Structures are given as C-alpha cells and as structure tokens.
Amino acid sequence: MARQQQYDVLVIGSGAAGLTLALHLADNLRVAVISKGRLSEGSTFWAQGGVAAVLDDTDTVDAHVQDTLIAGAGLCHEEAVRQIVGDSRDAIGWLVEQGVPFTRERREDGSESDDFHLTREGGHSHRRIIHAADATGAAIFNTLLQQAQAHSNIELLENRVAVDLITSAKLGQPGNRCLGAYILDRDSGHVDTFGARFTVLATGGASKVYLYTSNPDSASGDGIAMAWRAGCRVANMEFNQFHPTCLYHPRAKSFLITEALRGEGALLKLPDGSRFMPRFDDRAELAPRDIVARAIDHEMKRLGLDCVYLDISHKPADFIREHFPTVHERCLSFGIDITREPIPVVPAAHYTCGGVMVDSTGLTDVDHLYAIGETSFTGLHGANRMASNSLLECIVYGRAASRDILDKLPESALPDQLPTWDESLVTDSDEDVIISHNWEELRRFMWDYVGIVRTTKRLQRAKHRVDMLLAEIHEFYSNYTVSRDLLELRNLALVADLIIRSAMLRQESRGLHYTLDYPQQLEQAQDTILQPPSADD
Numbered sequence: 001m002a003r004q005q006q007y008d009v010l011v012i013g014s015g016a017a018g019l020t021l022a023l024h025l026a027d028n029l030r031v032a033v034i035s036k037g038r039l040s041e042g043s044t045f046w047a048q049g050g051v052a053a054v055l056d057d058t059d060t061v062d063a064h065v066q067d068t069l070i071a072g073a074g075l076c077h078e079e080a081v082r083q084i085v086g087d088s089r090d091a092i093g094w095l096v097e098q099g100v101p102f103t104r105e106r107r108e109d110g111s112e113s114d115d116f117h118l119t120r121e122g123g124h125s126h127r128r129i130i131h132a133a134d135a136t137g138a139a140i141f142n143t144l145l146q147q148a149q150a151h152s153n154i155e156l157l158e159n160r161v162a163v164d165l166i167t168s169a170k171l172g173q174p175g176n177r178c179l180g181a182y183i184l185d186r187d188s189g190h191v192d193t194f195g196a197r198f199t200v201l202a203t204g205g206a207s208k209v210y211l212y213t214s215n216p217d218s219a220s221g222d223g224i225a226m227a228w229r230a231g232c233r234v235a236n237m238e239f240n241q242f243h244p245t246c247l248y249h250p251r252a253k254s255f256l257i258t259e260a261l262r263g264e265g266a267l268l269k270l271p272d273g274s275r276f277m278p279r280f281d282d283r284a285e286l287a288p289r290d291i292v293a294r295a296i297d298h299e300m301k302r303l304g305l306d307c308v309y310l311d312i313s314h315k316p317a318d319f320i321r322e323h324f325p326t327v328h329e330r331c332l333s334f335g336i337d338i339t340r341e342p343i344p345v346v347p348a349a350h351y352t353c354g355g356v357m358v359d360s361t362g363l364t365d366v367d368h369l370y371a372i373g374e375t376s377f378t379g380l381h382g383a384n385r386m387a388s389n390s391l392l393e394c395i396v397y398g399r400a401a402s403r404d405i406l407d408k409l410p411e412s413a414l415p416d417q418l419p420t421w422d423e424s425l426v427t428d429s430d431e432d433v434i435i436s437h438n439w440e441e442l443r444r445f446m447w448d449y450v451g452i453v454r455t456t457k458r459l460q461r462a463k464h465r466v467d468m469l470l471a472e473i474h475e476f477y478s479n480y481t482v483s484r485d486l487l488e489l490r491n492l493a494l495v496a497d498l499i500i501r502s503a504m505l506r507q508e509s510r511g512l513h514y515t516l517d518y519p520q521q522l523e524q525a526q527d528t529i530l531q532p533p534s535a536d537d
C-alpha cells in the first residue's frame, strides 16, 4: 500500500550537503533524509583530496577568492565566492566539532601536532586543502551520519527514489510552492506521498550522463531534472568538469586518483617515460583540471594511446603509503605498486558545475524548495570548478539554507492532504532491455559528441539523438510502472538535453567548454540560463 507521510523538512539526498542541513535543523524540526540507494551512495563518500579553506596564517580570503575567480574564467559570481570562502573557516570549525578526524601535521619526532596538515591542489596559490589522509569524503560522511543517527528528530530512509516534486502549480493552485515529493519505496515497490513544509534537493551531480565517470551510480542529475519539471531555471549546464586522472584498468569501475598526488609532486608521463605537461602550461602538472584533461586527451588522440601514466614512485615509499593509503591499496589490488611504478590513467566526467539556480540561501525559483550541494548553481564555480571548493560549498550552503528555513518557519504551514500517486493506468514492463539500451546509447553519444572537445556538428548530432530518446522514454514512462533505472534514464536524458542546449548557446571556448568551431573567448562573460516552459506554453 502506498503511504502518505509528513515532515517539517524533506531532504532528498544524504551526502555532505543533505546531512549538514539536516543536522543544523534537527534541534527544531522533524527532518526526513532519503537516499535512493544506501545512505553512502553519493559522491561525498568517494571524495579523496579534501576541503579548501583559509586556515593557514599566510593565506587570505582574498587569495582564495582570486584563485577561484581565475579558475572560473570570468564566470564566477564574486559575491557567492566571497560568501563561501569567507565562511570556510567556520565551516571547517563545525566539521571539527562534529568529530571529523582531519589529518594533523607531524612533528620531527613523528608525533602529531595540534595543527592540521594542509595540502595543495591545482589552481590554489597556497596550501589550503584540509583532509583526512586520502579518504576525506568517507571521514566527513561517516562522522555526519553518526551524528544524524544519534538525533531522534532525523529519520534516515534508504532505497527511496524521489520521482517528482509536488507543487501547487502542478495541482492547479495559485502560485508555485513546493509541497513535497512522490517517493518510490524500492522495497515495497509503491510510490509514497511525502508532504513537507520545506523540500531540499541535495541530490548531487549528473556526471553519469557520460560513459566514463569518476562518480557513483547515483549521479544521474535527478535534482536538476525534478527542479526543471517543477519550474526552476538552470544555469551553465555546458560546464562539465572532466577529472584528468581516473585509474585505467578493465576491472576498476570509476576509481579516481586524487589530484593531491600531483600536489605532492607526481608527474604525468607518456609510455616512453617523457613528461608532456610542460609543453601545454607553465604550471605543468599543477595547471587547472580542464587544461590537464585537454592535454591528456590531445596526447592520447595524437599518439593513439589508451591511457597516459601518473608517476609518484620517485617519492619515498613511506611517504606515499602514509599520505595516499587508499590509492596505494586500491592500485595494489589491481597489481600496481605505486611506490615502484607509474599508474595508468585516463580523464573521466567528474563534476557538474551548472545546476539549479539558487540565491545566497539555496532557495530556488519555487517557494519552499531549496537546492544545495552539487545539484545547485550558486555562482561559485563559474566556467570551471577549482579543486576542493565543492565540499566547502556543500557545508556552507547546508548551513545557509537551514538558517533561511528557520527564518521562514512562522509563515509555513504543513501542506493539506496531497493527491496520491496514480498507478491505475500503468503496467509492469516486459521490455527492460529498452531501458538498458537507451542508457548505454545516451552515455556513449554524450561522451563522443559532448565531451572534452566539442564541435557544432557533434552537438547537433547529439541534439537529434536526445530528442528521439526523450520521446521514447516519455512513452515508456507513461505506460509502465516506475523503477530506479527508468527514473534515472528519464532524468539523465533531460539533463543531457539541457547540457547540449547550453553548449549550443555558448559560441566561444571558455573554461571547461571547448569547441573547435569557436576557439576564442568572447570579451563579455555571460551565464547560460535556461528557463523551463511554463504550463501555459
């Protein structure tokens, strides 16, 4: 039986953004946090490098802001950058209070000091990445989850897939307020109705739209697609960051080799052992990710290579094992000893810079609907995200949204009884092969036509294909019972369409968007903003 449930706040997503927000609200409100798979399913758990923050006495907010603006290639919103970077010390303080075990500096005698060890990553002019060895995301996730589990006002629900948002506009009522969401319970197979005073999208990114990605399976852009269908604008969807170095091995599904390796001196090499990055950029291996990814793509295409190599074996073995235990162990499990040999690597889709447009509190265009973390567009990343700024954004916006929700509480009643999900007109599909085929096709043409290097012709081809897929998926969705795979495919196809349309609108090369037809950067930097059709269109 499908159920009706009510909460003060419904948080869709249990990563860094969703858990931070829930913890900030739980003393005052009843909060449900849902995840479409296990609670650890999101990207947060896999983050290795760390969180960028101004913590060192020689570093300044201005320097961090400037580095971010430079990486963002003219498109960052300086106000948002200042807000996030300005709050970075407090954000880390809060994580430390929660108990996140960040790595400490070691004294000469080998004992731990009180100071945190800060590492450096591409684009950063200072050492400012606080980390927990090379498994920072897991340390943050496990700590926040433990705190959430201990709180009686937080209900953590696994295997629940948000299908769509319920809004007053969809119900034919005046205005456009979010009233909750329809949630597929994968255990019972029913779609439940969750009513909430406030709904928060914390669903992560959309990198799964590409064939090769560093992201977990959850990154199918569900929040962006749901927000769009509810009437929210999205911005800068053409800026997809490709991480330069994912492990290249037939059995390694999306394992990332953290940028911190390059920060600590790892070198990129061709199969003959020669370096190539100095030919592309003065910063060599520490150039921003887009430059490194394009250089690797260029060398792989030029020489017909399957991969290039990342080599840190010139560093002492003890240092490597202490600083990169996860990478070391994971590579060893594939027979690669990084203390003695180079690591085969390729670029892969890694981060979605665009997303649901929000204000400085995470509020979207729809009343009572917030978007935080990777699913949102705050203006921080511009045309290219700087390494380790994203977890920072999750923590800062988790708190900013919670404050706005508490401010608005007096004027926000629980919604009335909401209509239940209508399953009477659909049947079980006996053609799931269509879903898996379309998944594969979509992700392959996005990789081939809308990847690291683009052209107008390739984008037109991709647009043609995505239009056909959207029609086919719509028909499938209207006639068959929903499943996680079908819902993700529906969302991925919509997000692919938004990416392609945004890329076609940008007639220049800037940051992560590089097209052979418009190799120059225009003088004026402008966001690409897409507006969903209104119900009357």
Ligand SMILES: Cc1cc2nc3c(=O)[nH]c(=O)nc-3n(C[C@H](O)[C@H](O)[C@H](O)COP(=O)(O)OP(=O)(O)OC[C@H]3O[C@@H](n4cnc5c(N)ncnc54)[C@H](O)[C@@H]3O)c2cc1C
Residues within 6 Å of the ligand: 012, 013, 014, 015, 016, 017, 018, 034, 035, 036, 037, 038, 039, 040, 041, 042, 043, 044, 045, 046, 047, 048, 049, 050, 051, 052, 136, 137, 160, 161, 162, 163, 202, 203, 204, 205, 214, 215, 216, 218, 222, 223, 256, 350, 351, 372, 373, 374, 375, 387, 388, 389, 390, 391, 392, 394
């Ligand atoms: C391998 C890797 C390494 C990274 N390293 C770093 C780093 O060192 N520093 C840094 O700053 N950033 C890093 N990033 C990026 C960073 O991890 C992410 O941007 C950030 O964790 C996103 O957090 P989030 O809370 O927005 O979403 P996520 O952590 O991705 O969580 C998304 C949640 O939403 C849920 N969800 C999605 N759709 C639905 C739905 N329809 N219904 C119900 N639930 C849903 C998922 O189940 C999951 O719980 C890395 C990313 C990857 C993949």
